[in-house]
Amino acid sequence: MPLYKDLSDDVATILIWEYDKNEVLNPDILLEPENQNKILGYHPNKIAEVLMVRKMLKSVLPNHKILYKEDGEPYLFPNDLQISVSHSFPLAGLAISKNKIGIDIEKRKDKIKNIRHKFILHENNFIIDEEEVDFLTAIWCVKEALYKIHHSKHWSLKKHYDVLPFDLKEELSVKCRVYDDENEDFFKAKINFFDNYCFAVVD
Numbered sequence: 001m002p003l004y005k006d007l008s009d010d011v012a013t014i015l016i017w018e019y020d021k022n023e024v025l026n027p028d029i030l031l032e033p034e035n036q037n038k039i040l041g042y043h044p045n046k047i048a049e050v051l052m053v054r055k056m057l058k059s060v061l062p063n064h065k066i067l068y069k070e071d072g073e074p075y076l077f078p079n080d081l082q083i084s085v086s087h088s089f090p091l092a093g094l095a096i097s098k099n100k101i102g103i104d105i106e107k108r109k110d111k112i113k114n115i116r117h118k119f120i121l122h123e124n125n126f127i128i129d130e131e132e133v134d135f136l137t138a139i140w141c142v143k144e145a146l147y148k149i150h151h152s153k154h155w156s157l158k159k160h161y162d163v164l165p166f167d168l169k170e171e172l173s174v175k176c177r178v179y180d181d182e183n184e185d186f187f188k189a190k191i192n193f194f195d196n197y198c199f200a201v202v203d
């Protein structure tokens with residue numbers, strides 16, 4: 001069954017779809033006319049991710065479609081709800097809410113240690129070396145999800161996004177913030193670990 005996880009709650013519909021090579025993903029049926037050119041030149045896996053998101057959307061909001069702002073940010077039309085999408089083949093995630101929401105899904109990979117210096121600052125104080133990959137993956141997911149609802153082209157994940165200290169467990173909530181020299185905003189993120197993936201939602 002392609003529906004891999006349903007993490008919906010009272011606030012948001014949150015679905016994760018898993019690619020199945022036997023599943024029919026017809027772009028002529030699933031993809032909006034406005035986005036037909038968008039997938040030209042895409043890798044087949046990337047096309048599958050785009051179409052899986054559309055299939056999830058049609059399962060819950062058949063009369064809505066996903067369009068894109070000039071900066072590439074997706075939005076729903078009619079524009080009466082907020083969405084966020086994320087992909088990590090063979091998984092794709094979709095979140096729908098009345099409020100702003102951001103999600104991110106990442107596969108656990110040791111190579112994330114190679115970019116630690118690009119997105120970790122204050123979090124160095126609580127990352128445990130023996131669990132470095134899991135900590136880094138969780139922090140990356142939270143910051144990416146947070147970026148989707150509170151972003152600026154002038155901000156960096158390292159200098160303007162913080163995840164406050166937490167202990168690793170299968171499901172957890174963490175505090176996080178976006179800040180600059182003048183302001184700071186705090187948020188709560190939910191993190192789920194399953195199989196070899198990490199999933200975060202900020203709302």
